[in-house]
Amino acid sequence: xxxxxxxxxxxxxxxxxxxxxxxxxxxxxxxxxxxxxxxxxxxxxxxxxxxxxxxxxxxxxxxxxxxxxxxxxxxxxxxxxxxxxxxxxxxxxxxxxxxxxxxxxxxxxxxxxxxxxxxxxxxxxxxxxxxxxxxxxxxxxx
Amino acid sequence: xxxxxxxxxxxxxxxxxxxxxxxxxxxxxxxxxxxxxxxxxxxxxxxxxxxxxxxxxxxxxxxxxxxxxxxxxxxxxxxxxxxxxxxxxxxxxxxxxxxxxxxxxxxxxxxxxxxxxxxxxxxxxxxxxxxxxxxxxxxxxxxxxxxxxxxxxxxxxxxxxxxxxxxxxxxxxxxxxxxxxxxxxxxxxxxxxxxxxxxxxxxxxxxxxxxxxxxxxxxxxxxxxxxxxxxxxxxxxxxxxxxxxxxxxxxxxxxxxxxxxxxxxxxxxxxxxxxxxxxxxxxxxxxxxxxxxxxxxxxxxxxxxxxxxxxxxxxxxxxxxxxxxxxxxxxxxxxxxxxxxxxxxxxxxxxxxxxxxxxxxxxxxxxxxxxxxxxxxxxxxxxxxxxxxxxxxxxxxxxxxxxxxxxxxxxxxxxxxxxxxxxxxxxxxxxxxxxxxxxxxxxxxxxxxxxxxxxxxxxxxxxxxxxxxxxxxxxxxxxxxxxxxxxxxxxxxxxxxxxxxxxxxxxxxxxxxxxxxxxxxxxxxxxxxxxxxxxxxxxxxxxxxxxxxxxxxxxxxxxxxxxxxxxxxxxx
Numbered sequence: 001x002x003x004x005x006x007x008x009x010x011x012x013x014x015x016x017x018x019x020x021x022x023x024x025x026x027x028x029x030x031x032x033x034x035x036x037x038x039x040x041x042x043x044x045x046x047x048x049x050x051x052x053x054x055x056x057x058x059x060x061x062x063x064x065x066x067x068x069x070x071x072x073x074x075x076x077x078x079x080x081x082x083x084x085x086x087x088x089x090x091x092x093x094x095x096x097x098x099x100x101x102x103x104x105x106x107x108x109x110x111x112x113x114x115x116x117x118x119x120x121x122x123x124x125x126x127x128x129x130x131x132x133x134x135x136x137x138x139x140x141x142x
Numbered sequence: 143x144x145x146x147x148x149x150x151x152x153x154x155x156x157x158x159x160x161x162x163x164x165x166x167x168x169x170x171x172x173x174x175x176x177x178x179x180x181x182x183x184x185x186x187x188x189x190x191x192x193x194x195x196x197x198x199x200x201x202x203x204x205x206x207x208x209x210x211x212x213x214x215x216x217x218x219x220x221x222x223x224x225x226x227x228x229x230x231x232x233x234x235x236x237x238x239x240x241x242x243x244x245x246x247x248x249x250x251x252x253x254x255x256x257x258x259x260x261x262x263x264x265x266x267x268x269x270x271x272x273x274x275x276x277x278x279x280x281x282x283x284x285x286x287x288x289x290x291x292x293x294x295x296x297x298x299x300x301x302x303x304x305x306x307x308x309x310x311x312x313x314x315x316x317x318x319x320x321x322x323x324x325x326x327x328x329x330x331x332x333x334x335x336x337x338x339x340x341x342x343x344x345x346x347x348x349x350x351x352x353x354x355x356x357x358x359x360x361x362x363x364x365x366x367x368x369x370x371x372x373x374x375x376x377x378x379x380x381x382x383x384x385x386x387x388x389x390x391x392x393x394x395x396x397x398x399x400x401x402x403x404x405x406x407x408x409x410x411x412x413x414x415x416x417x418x419x420x421x422x423x424x425x426x427x428x429x430x431x432x433x434x435x436x437x438x439x440x441x442x443x444x445x446x447x448x449x450x451x452x453x454x455x456x457x458x459x460x461x462x463x464x465x466x467x468x469x470x471x472x473x474x475x476x477x478x479x480x481x482x483x484x485x486x487x488x489x490x491x492x493x494x495x496x497x498x499x500x501x502x503x504x505x506x507x508x509x510x511x512x513x514x515x516x517x518x519x520x521x522x523x524x525x526x527x528x529x530x531x532x533x534x535x536x537x538x539x540x541x542x543x544x545x546x547x548x549x550x551x552x553x554x555x556x557x558x559x560x561x562x563x564x565x566x567x568x569x570x571x572x573x574x575x576x577x578x579x580x581x582x583x584x585x586x587x588x589x590x591x592x593x594x595x596x597x598x599x600x601x602x603x604x605x606x607x608x609x610x611x612x613x614x615x616x617x618x619x620x621x622x623x624x625x626x627x628x629x630x631x632x633x634x635x636x637x638x639x640x641x642x643x644x645x646x647x648x649x650x651x652x653x654x655x656x657x658x659x660x661x662x663x664x665x666x667x668x669x670x671x672x673x674x675x676x677x678x679x680x681x682x683x684x685x686x687x688x689x690x691x692x693x694x695x696x697x698x699x700x701x702x703x704x705x706x707x708x709x710x711x712x713x714x
Binding site (some may be wrong): 024045048051052053054055058059060061062064075076077078079081083123 | 225226227231298309311352601602673676685
């Protein structure tokens with residue numbers, strides 16, 4: 001009788017203490033959550049302000065003025081635009097001509113020419129490594 | 143007493159006075175103990191109640207804020223590339239409880255020193271009123287809020303409010319519209335989508351492109367200034383989707399200052415204003431005649447004599463006084479030729495055609511400022527005659543742009559929109575002219591820029607084609623001679639049109655540069671040239687060699703003489 005009373009009293013106090021500790025922990029976690037939520041909201045407000053400022057500072061009119069004044073830029077002219085396909089057509093050697101045929105002739109030429117003509121220059125061989133990703137990109141529908 | 147000790151008695155009996163005293167003490171102890179016990183029981187019960195039971199009656203809600211959750215109410219508006227056009231920011235508004243103000247004069251003086259543009263006397267008067275609440279200033283900047291806080295006046299307090307901010311200022315003012323101080327949309331998209339903006343969490347994506355918007359606004363502003371025009375309007379539209387890429391109405395306003403916007407500045411010339419467009423309507427007349435088959439590109443009409451009808455005389459502005467072929471009628475903008483072309487199709491056909499192009503009903507676009515076209519009630523020959531060259535039917539610039547888009551895009555009319563369409567989203571449209579007619583019209587429009595009245599609209603490499611338009615403004619019952627609506631509508635690149643661009647100036651005046659002319663070809667066409675040159679690279683339109691055989695074959699027009707034999711082959 002006495003033993004069981006002791007047991008139940010002990011169990012009761014353990015449960016009570018345990019409950020209290022858990023409740024206390026939950027409370028402090030809740031407080032933390034509230035603080036964090038408040039912080040998130042205030043950060044979001046700050047982000048929104050910064051986004052507005054970003055848009056304000058990136059106004060097309062301002063960017064135009066800055067790039068004119070500081071970078072000396074101007075509206076692009078059509079002759080400044082070239083399609084990559086056309087560019088590669090000029091760079092790549094015409095199919096069928098050996099790339100170094102002209103180069104060997106130059107070595108035997110008696111007098112150096114004043115201006116190296118087109119044949120004298122070694123035909124540019126496109127480096128496959130840098131070309132592949134660009135060509136791959138071109139093949140994709142844009 | 144002797145003998146064995148008697149054991150002590152079991153109980154000491156206390157009698158008399160002493161007994162009474164002890165009894166009293168014991169009673170008091172019991173009472174005090176009972177009171178304490180009751181108090182502790184009560185406290186214990188309350189502890190249990192507070193600790194465990196309150197929650198069941200009033201559950202505490204705790205949840206974490208989602209990372210993409212917006213704390214501000216009204217949704218954002220962004221352009222097609224995600225550039226922020228309108229957002230809501232939390233601001234603090236300053237209010238006071240005048241009952242708590244100790245020294246109104248001193249408080250007013252302090253406030254006036256930290257807040258700009260407030261009068262000390264004004265604040266003092268407010269602080270002396272006999273009320274519990276009074277607004278002192280709405281929407282303070284964070285810096286001002288800090289400064290006010292530092293003053294340490296106890297009666298002042300802040301209320302958090304939201305304020306609509308338009309970071310790009312007046313750039314897209316007529317599209318966006320604005321909101322009043324309580325964040326209700328009262329113009330533009332803000333008004334049209336008012337309800338939706340309140341409940342949406344994600345922003346609204348407009349079809350506008352701020353870069354294009356800026357270029358168009360800038361160039362129109364320059365032209366407006368140069369020609370002392372009272373207003374200007376411009377549009378850029380994607381011909382395949384009907385998306386409006388830029389919409390400019392000048393003069394504009396700053397939506398960030400809703401209190402200072404004059405009523406007339408709010409007028410959106412591109413959608414609310416309806417104008418008699420003049421010769422740009424010849425695009426529709428010619429397309430209609432070609433599509434109906436009443437005339438073909440080698441046909442033509444005699445434009446020697448002005449047409450007299452009732453009390454009107456219809457003349458040509460650039461009169462050639464001879465037989466003109468259809469390309470020439472279009473290129474020289476001959477009124478006489480257009481009238482004859484329209485009459486051949488007939489009144490009913492003309493009216494049906496314009497209805498199919500959406501020119502006889504208000505245009506449907508996501509704005510509340512929509513003007514209804516002014517069309518004749520009874521449509522007679524004379525109406526068809528004048529409408530064939532753009533008089534007697536007033537439409538908004540957006541009507542015109544949507545109509546021309548349909549003519550050049552292969553012949554399909556699509557309703558204009560200010561909302562970005564998803565890439566690849568098919569847009570339903572109605573066919574108004576055949577593909578073949580569309581190609582013919584593109585050739586004719588290219589001819590105008592290449593050799594006709596619109597040479598100044600050319601932008602090398604981008605194959606601009608278009609049509610000039612100059613109309614006298616209606617004033618009362620007649621027309622004002624010197625008040626012109628000068629416009630130019632263009633599409634580019636003409637081998638496969640992607641965008642239609644309109645520039646329109648209201649009451650432009652001629653300058654020395656234009657030899658005093660204020661017609662569309664002189665004042666509006668140069669704007670188109672500049673705009674196309676500047677926006678095409680950004681829109682991904684690649685320049686082409688305009689002289690290449692491929693382009694020449696596609697866009698060249700044979701201009702035939704009266705006998706039907708070819709006079710010369712135009713370049714294109």
